[in-house]
Amino acid sequence: MSINGDALKALIDRELTALLDPRMAEHIRRLLVEPRIVLRNWAYGEPSEQYPCWAVLEDSESGTGIAYCEQGFGPRCPWGLVWLDGDGRQMSIGQDCGWFPTFLEACFESHAGAALPVWRVFRTDPSGMRQPITEEGSWDTTSALVEQRRNADPISYFDCDHGYRR
Numbered sequence: 001m002s003i004n005g006d007a008l009k010a011l012i013d014r015e016l017t018a019l020l021d022p023r024m025a026e027h028i029r030r031l032l033v034e035p036r037i038v039l040r041n042w043a044y045g046e047p048s049e050q051y052p053c054w055a056v057l058e059d060s061e062s063g064t065g066i067a068y069c070e071q072g073f074g075p076r077c078p079w080g081l082v083w084l085d086g087d088g089r090q091m092s093i094g095q096d097c098g099w100f101p102t103f104l105e106a107c108f109e110s111h112a113g114a115a116l117p118v119w120r121v122f123r124t125d126p127s128g129m130r131q132p133i134t135e136e137g138s139w140d141t142t143s144a145l146v147e148q149r150r151n152a153d154p155i156s157y158f159d160c161d162h163g164y165r166r
Contacts, residue, residue, distance in 0.1 A: 079105065
């Protein structure tokens with residue numbers, strides 16, 4: 001199935017409505033661009049092989065963005081983290097660890113998502129009960145707190161999350 005810019009905008013909009021926190025949706029919407037096709041190198045095929053990827057989000061501050069590509073790691077994981085410019089290697093589709101099944105998963109793994117001060121430390125106890133244990137903060141501060149908690153309580157599991165999906 002081939003997608004177009006309008007269909008991509010509708011997919012993204014549908015995912016953004018699943019966010020409980022309007023700050024997050026607003027931040028992401030500010031970074032969205034009119035979808036356009038960018039040819040990106042595919043490192044796992046022929047030396048000059050390229051696939052069309054739709055640029056949908058650009059974070060000029062970090063020089064990174066999010067693209068949609070039906071080839072490469074799509075259709076299973078069509079949303080990927082990409083560089084906005086650079087040499088052939090940087091303008092590639094990249095590795096599988098940077099591609100996700102949903103737009104929002106890509107957002108929250110991106111530099112743009114890390115910029116939001118909405119991150120909290122979550123604790124999962126041995127019974128499987130998961131709950132937030134800190135107030136919201138920056139990604140850097142929260143991830144440092146996760147490491148502190150892991151060292152202090154090796155029996156529980158600690159992670160960073162925003163916890164705002166419906």
